[in-house]
Amino acid sequence: MITNTKCECGHQNRVGTVLCEACGKPLGEHANSTELLEMRYDGAARRSQRANPNFIDKIWNFFSSVKVAIYLIIITLIGASLGTIFEQESNFINFDPSTFYKEKYGTIGAIYYKLGLSHTYESWWFVLLLVMIGASLVICSLDRVLPLYKALSKQKVRKHLQFLTRQKVVYQGPVEGDGASWTERAVKPLKKKGYRVHTDGDALLAEKQRFSRWGPYVIHIGLIIFLLAVLFRGLPGLNIDEHYWFPEGEITKIPDSNLYLKNEKFTVEYYSEEEMSAEFRETGKIVPKLFETKAVLYECTADCDDPSKEPVLQEVERHDIRVNDPLNYKGFKAYQFDFDLTPKLRSVTPALVNVKTGEQYGKFRLDMTNPQQQFTLGPYTLELKNKFMDFSLNEQGQPVSKSKDPNAPAFLFLIKGPDLPAEGSQYIYFPKQVDKERFQQDAINDKLGGVQNTLSLDVLAMEDVDFIASSSYLNIRVDRVMPFIWLGLGIVMLGLIMGFYWHHRRIWLRIDDGILTLGGHTAKNWFGLRREVASFLKTMGIEVDEKQLDNGGNRS
């Protein structure tokens, strides 16, 4: 297909050009009409408009269409709204989505879950829509901004008469004297109004605030940054939102990081009866007033990745974490989330006592995890043979542990020393008094060798028992994407301001045989432009009513 795109001024235009790139004469089907001109992109051809599009051009053309972009946005909005019907899976921690939706909402809930709408925003089709919107943003912008930039940066001062008369703001009338000198006189008042003025004999072009035309494209750049940030939030290390337990007094590793957090002390305070209102007191509820985790954050500096070595830790941050007052270290945040006040035994320090004489042979520390295995106390040696954190007997009558938590700890020792057999004698020890009675420590020891008649292990004072008093449940968050979200939104705002608070205004005029023809164009606020043109003409000695300048039509 060959289309003649040569203008009468001699300029060769590209396919799809609406107004001649040089003189502004309307081309093709637009040439013989009297309607207002199509001024979008200054009449330049969009890049995608080609005579013979191939496969790549067709993809390009698809995404460069504003119509397609609008459909994509509408589909995305509908899709996004589906995700708001029921709560999303990402709102919960530790729950089973396969039963939750059915139980709470019945069949509809089950269908909702089956359709994958319980994780709408993470689903492939939603992400695909966002990617397509992104592609559309990039391609639409490039397709338009480059031709527009070229058209605006090489504007001719003298335009075709039709270009002027078919603008929305038009004035035609006689002027006295020489055309060129009239034009010369017009420069000053226009400059005063902030226009940059170019003249070419008896033709003139005045222009101001062209940069506002770039506003929409700046908005697009911001949106692209925003979309990229949203789409790539899932990259490793960019976003963490997890919950972990931190037992008091322990240094706990935070998975997938080289950070360790120590819960030095956890406190919870409740509102006292006096502080509550009378109505509230009746409900009988106990309301916490303050949760606080005194936390110390450590960074591993060496041997971090070698499980056979103890990591070398360095303190980097210290903070009292309270609700809405997280620990913050370079974007790593720990929020107070929950707590558990069930005490857990950490260690006991029993003494070896002679039952008959009451003589004490000394104390030793017995940790619940990784205890020391050899102890020497006076003339006796104790060898720790086995331990059961949650002691119980199985069906075969063998000692087993029911869990790894020290609910009912038991320790089996082999004791050697005076008055004991040379190969030693076994002795079981339950640090908790309730367990001693429940599992009949003495009866077991009697069967094991009868050491309980000569020796016993006893905790002598309360300070010999070390508890993990509580555990704090913290929400660990890292969001390295947020700065990019803000950056993107900031750029969007900048683009909005550029586009909304300033208007690109242009005034062309030419004088042909004593007749002045003036055309004006702006992207928005025609009222303002008309007023400016009228006031300019007034200073030039031409009285004209603002409204008379309006050339009619709705095209903007």
Next chain:
Amino acid sequence: MGKARRPVQIIILFIIVILGGYAVSAAVSGGGSGKPAVGDKPPAIKLLGLDGSVHTLEEYKGKAVVINFWATWCTYCVSEMPALQAQWQKWRDQGVVVLGINTGEDEMTVRNFTEQLGVDFPVLYDSDNEAVQSYGVVPMPTTFFVDPKGKIASIHEGELNLATLNDQIRQLLSP
């Protein structure tokens, strides 16, 4: 100007396809939970073994690996231990590794237990529950069967008996 446009177009479309493809595939594979599924590569581990040295899955490249998550306090884990040991004995010469990952117990407990039962396949300590989390293990025991190509062939939750274990391992070697 026409000549310069084509490469630019292609480069831009290419970047969109790459970035978009990554985002969509991450959404497809991620599925939200992050749990490894059948057909996935098993998550990397780096854990201290009962033998005192550090082990990773790299060591067992090209072998079929049976990864069993267990604890001494878990009754079903304890009762399937002899079956695991027996199958380890049977298949170890044919490129099969049984890997027992103990979930958060200390050395003494694990050592006593394995000695008592005569377990001699590699046992690793997952003291910080890192492997439990990356493998998304909920009930115990959970066993992952990894084929010699390094893909998870099946996941079994609950106790395994001698016969099913044998079948699973045979399938790993001759799919």
